[in-house]
Amino acid sequence: MPRRHMHVTEAAEAPLRHALRELRAEMEIPDHFTATAQAEADSAALAPRIPTACGSVATEHTLADATDLPLFTIDPPGSLDLDQAMFLSRRDGGGYRVHYAIADAASFVTPGGALDAEAHHRVTTLYFPDERVPLHPPVLSEGAASLLPDKDRPAVLWQLDLDRQGALTAASVRRALVRSRAKLDYVGVQRVIDDGTAEEPLALLREIGLLREEQEVQRGAISLHVPEQQIVERNGRYRLGYRAPLPAEGWNAQISLLTGMAAAELMLTAGVGILRTLPTAPDGSVARLRRTARALGVDWPHHTSYAALVRTLDPRSPHHAAFLQECTTLLRGAGYTAFDGTAPDASHAQHAAVAAPYAHATAPLRRLVDRYTSELCLAASAGVAPPDWVRRELDALPRTMAAGTRRANEVERACVDLVEAALLRGRVGETFDAVVVDVEEKNPTQGTVHLIAPAVVGRVETTEDTASLPLGEPLRVRLTEAEPGTAPVRFEPA
Structure with a gap:
């Protein structure tokens, strides 16, 4: 996902939109899927093939039925590529249970097929200020594989048990047929939680989210609530503003982080997997940020750690928002570590910002590696070997993801350059x-x-x-x- 979120609200025929279309052509960003890949997607949308632990395939009718869970999704308005749905409840005797359904991309993508090859070429969904270039054809990512409301869908269903303090006590994952009951957006969720009208499964998002944020503090982890930059055209001139993320977005992200940490532990225990890793920031990086904070008027007391400081920043403040943008420099150096047979030691398994082992596991419709993570975790939870197609690609997957990440970063940088030049044109x-x-x-x-x-x-x-x-x-x-x-x-x- 992009570190610098930018969104254009102008009409399709406006000059900036035209320049963005030219940028996609110049960077050779694909504007369609191959005919074979599209045909595979169309066929899979009608009849998904559910992988089983023994390596064979099944149908939706043979899946464990979890459609009784009243799951709901929380996404930006208009989103159709819905990777995650959740149901939150209290446990008898105290604590919480999180059911987290993840779109089952492997049920729609045949290993070694044309659609699989296209996904390995694209690697991630690419985000432009005016549109997205999807990892999978929309017939899947916004249709048959998406956890849309009132639709039966194959899913990778996590069950995560937490104690009263929000710490994870047990995790398991299985394939199941699920049905989301509601498609919610952040503004609506924030409103009903704030005014006290949210039903308990949704109200618990705040309760669990705050507990997980406290767990994050105790680990010394870092959450950056980087604001979205919005570009608006008025009277022939462009204006740039910030949209600060809502607390509900942070609470929702905590559920995803929780699942990614649980996935990492499952794979480490099994001795086979792929982690998202980030080394500790190099010496001098924090000192450079301190100087930037001082110049931007951000109060950073000497005794306050970087992790503690970022929790005090208000993304609605232009100076704080600018500083948060600069804080993303500490995320440089993130990569993927694959292992099969011997788990990496703690220093090579850690994600410095999460302050724990972590895996990308919750966005398979938008990121290639998450499809593999799901299969590895399903196998680990069942106590069986991962599928052969996963093991065959595991060694090369970090390089594939690195290439895709570089491309996404190039797109992001080019978009920022284009938008900022449009903002200052004529000045x-x-x-x-x-x-x-x-x-x-x-x-x-x-x-x-x-x-x-x-x-x-x-x-x-x-x-x-x-x-x-x-x-x-x-x-x-x-x-x-x-x-x-x-x-x-x-x-x-x-």
Whole structure:
């Protein structure tokens, strides 16, 4: 998923939308699925083939029936690629039970087929400010495989038991037929929870979410509530604003994180799996952020840790929002670690931001690796060997995911450049207040600045060869370039 969320609200024929379409063509982003892959998807939508523990296939009619669970989904309005549905309840004697259904992508994608090859080529859903380029054909991702309401769907169904403090005490996973009862959105969920009208299964989202956030604090983990940037066209000019995430979005994310941690532990115990890993931030990274915080006016007491600081930030504040964008630099270096036979030691199994072993497990409609994670966890929970097709690809999967991640990052960077150039087009020569957020080690006359307003990030270069940029300090800069699709924003010290 993108670290920098951007959303364009303008009409399809507007100039920025046109430039984004040209960008997709230039980057050779696929605009359709091959005829063979589409045919496979159409066929699978009509008759999914459910894998079994013995390696054979079954149908929806032979699945364990869990349609009595009143599951619900929570997603942005208009979303149709619904990967997760949940049902929350209290346990007799105290604690909680989380039922978490994950879309069963493996029931619709035949290993080694054309659709599987297309998924390995695409790797992830790509997010542009105006649209998404999906991992799977919409007939699956927004139709037969999606956990849409009032539809029977094959799913990978987790059962996660928590104690009174929200700590995980037991986890299991199986295939089942499920039926979501309601498609909810974050604004509506937040409203009914806040006004006290939410029924208990939904009201428990807040209760469990807050407990899991406290568990996160105790682990020393980090949650970044990075705001979405929204680009709006008014009177021929573009304006950039922030949309701060709602608390309900954080509580929902905690259920996903809980499942990813449970998946990692299952695979580590079984000795075969694939983890999402992140090394500890290199020395000096936090010190650089401290300087940036000071320049942006973010109060960071010396005795306060980075993990504690980010919990105090308000994404609705422009200065805090800008700082949260810079905090994503500490997530650089994330990757995947696959193992078969010998589990990695703790130092190589850890995700530094989660402060625990963690796996991508909850978005198989949008991310390739999650399909494999589901199969590995199903096998581990059942005490059987993973399917042969999973083991065959396991060694290469980290490289495949790394290539897909690089491509997604390139898309994100290109989109940001395009949107920011559109925001500042026609303003070349104007000066802006900014903060120097990065300086090149080999050439300290070049770096990156974050404007105070609008919230634009761009390259800056001094005109004097010996003048180093002041990292983490305010700097008045002059715009020298800004042409969408031709020249990303560039600045020089004013």
